[in-house]
Amino acid sequence: MSSSSASTSEPTVLHVGGASPYDVVVGHHLAERLPAMLGDDVTRVALLYAGPLGALAQPVADALATKYDVLALGLPDGEDAKHAAVANDCWEALGEAGFTRSDAVVTVGGGATTDLGGFVAASWLRGVKVVHVPTTVLAMVDAAVGGKTGVNTGAGKNLVGAFHEPAGVICDLAFLETLPRDEFVAGLGEVVKCGFISDARILEIVETIDPEALTWNSAELRELVERAVQVKIDVVVDDLKETGGKDGHPGREALNYGHTLAHAIEKTSDYTVRHGEAVAIGCVYVAEVARRAGLLTPEEVARHRAAFSRVGLPVSYDAATFQDLLAVMKVDKKARGNQLRLLALDGIGRPTVLAGPQDEWLREAYSAIAKA
Numbered sequence: 522m523s524s525s526s527a528s529t530s531e532p533t534v535l536h537v538g539g540a541s542p543y544d545v546v547v548g549h550h551l552a553e554r555l556p557a558m559l560g561d562d563v564t565r566v567a568l569l570y571a572g573p574l575g576a577l578a579q580p581v582a583d584a585l586a587t588k589y590d591v592l593a594l595g596l597p598d599g600e601d602a603k604h605a606a607v608a609n610d611c612w613e614a615l616g617e618a619g620f621t622r623s624d625a626v627v628t629v630g631g632g633a634t635t636d637l638g639g640f641v642a643a644s645w646l647r648g649v650k651v652v653h654v655p656t657t658v659l660a661m662v663d664a665a666v667g668g669k670t671g672v673n674t675g676a677g678k679n680l681v682g683a684f685h686e687p688a689g690v691i692c693d694l695a696f697l698e699t700l701p702r703d704e705f706v707a708g709l710g711e712v713v714k715c716g717f718i719s720d721a722r723i724l725e726i727v728e729t730i731d732p733e734a735l736t737w738n739s740a741e742l743r744e745l746v747e748r749a750v751q752v753k754i755d756v757v758v759d760d761l762k763e764t765g766g767k768d769g770h771p772g773r774e775a776l777n778y779g780h781t782l783a784h785a786i787e788k789t790s791d792y793t794v795r796h797g798e799a800v801a802i803g804c805v806y807v808a809e810v811a812r813r814a815g816l817l818t819p820e821e822v823a824r825h826r827a828a829f830s831r832v833g834l835p836v837s838y839d840a841a842t843f844q845d846l847l848a849v850m851k852v853d854k855k856a857r858g859n860q861l862r863l864l865a866l867d868g869i870g871r872p873t874v875l876a877g878p879q880d881e882w883l884r885e886a887y888s889a890i891a892k893a
């Protein structure tokens with residue numbers, strides 16, 4: 522498929538099954554699909570968008586205004602939105618506007634916006650309908666799909682939240698035209714993660730493509746987005762609430778590959794390291810731990826470094842002490858009591874839980890990813 526056909530071809534509809542089924546639609550210029558996703562029983566819609574993205578949110582507001590009363594609420598940008606105080610501001614605004622259980626939330630923005638907006642929808646009146654319109658690669662392939670919502674606390678990332686599935690997700694790739702390249706590349710961190718935990722074709726594409734060809738309107742980007750969304754769907758339909766998988770598969774925890782160190786890096790850097798960048802570093806780190814545990818070969822670890830760095834992501838880090846990072850890793854949601862549990866690979870495409878990794882492996886692996 523050529524670049525131009527990628528932006529003019531029919532949308533792809535990826536269906537998420539389960540108790541509350543919905544569609545993830547991938548394509549270009551899709552705002553008019555929103556009313557069909559929200560349905561006829563909705564009267565008012567709160568449009569929660571990342572403050573600086575007012576111009577991007579306008580066509581969404583216009584499409585909503587054809588059928589609903591729209592309450593537009595600009596949020597703090599990026600990670601600054603993921604605070605209980607911001608959720609509280611939204612609850613107050615919904616209360617003043619008289620939002621009822623038949624009203625709805627629509628989010629427009631990156632993963633921070635969909636996480637906060639999803640949490641507001643999950644908590645208002647104990648749950649109202651939400652449709653996500655993600656505007657970053659990362660939010661399209663990951664944050665907007667699967668129903669994890671939440672905010673950060675002083676102790677770390679996403680420590681307060683709820684599972685609340687959307688009624689639909691619109692991945693309009695045209696939004697990515699204005700996304701700064703660093704943000705675009707950061708989103709590829711979650712895509713490459715999906716290659717390692719499940720879809721080897723993602724790795725083959727990343728390993729062979731000219732990374733500059735991955736642009737908002739390229740067929741290759743669209744294929745990567747659709748494949749990564751499908752990986753996420755396949756995992757969440759089997760284990761929505763992360764209670765465990767079947768037949769030896771760790772279930773939803775597989776999507777947390779690289780995240781134990783990633784979240785610690787984000788927190789200790791005061792959120793100056795982007796989530797997708799931290800995930801790339803975290804995946805290389807846990808691959809180094811897995812090698813020490815006898816789960817991965819040196820060649821498989823090298824493949825991690827090569828794949829993430831090929832798309833422009835960082836694969837080394839030394840800006841925090843191991844002690845500081847370890848303290849944050851201990852409040853990772855996968856930990857149980859005093860025991861750290863890492864999501865690791867027992868070979869490419871074979872996620873497994875590594876419970877109680879030796880301190881020595883953790884320490885040595887951090888030395889191995891330190892910058893030269």
Ligand SMILES: NC(=O)c1ccc[n+]([C@@H]2O[C@H](COP(=O)([O-])OP(=O)(O)OC[C@H]3O[C@@H](n4cnc5c(N)ncnc54)[C@H](O)[C@@H]3O)[C@@H](O)[C@H]2O)c1
Pocket residue numbers: 571573574577598599600603630631632633634636656657658659660663664665666667668669670678679696697698699700701704707708796797
């Ligand atoms: N709930 C989940 O399952 C899940 C999954 C992965 C990540 N996350 C969360 O997602 C967040 C990261 O999301 P992100 O990487 O999208 O970052 P982000 O939401 O912080 O957005 C990054 C920046 O890009 C800007 N931006 C967004 N879209 C734009 C566009 N189209 N044009 C120009 N600028 C644009 C934003 O204004 C912001 O400044 C983290 O908080 C992470 O924890 C959640």
Ligand SMILES: O=C(O)C(=O)C[C@@H](O)[C@H](O)[C@H](O)COP(=O)(O)O
Pocket residue numbers: 663667669678679680711773774776777780854
């Ligand atoms: O959807 C999931 O499950 C994930 O783990 C996807 C991650 O990429 C995402 O960053 C998620 O927000 C992390 O969740 P957390 O439970 O570790 O906070």
Ligand SMILES: [Zn+2]
Pocket residue numbers: 663711780796800
């Ligand atoms: Zn993530």
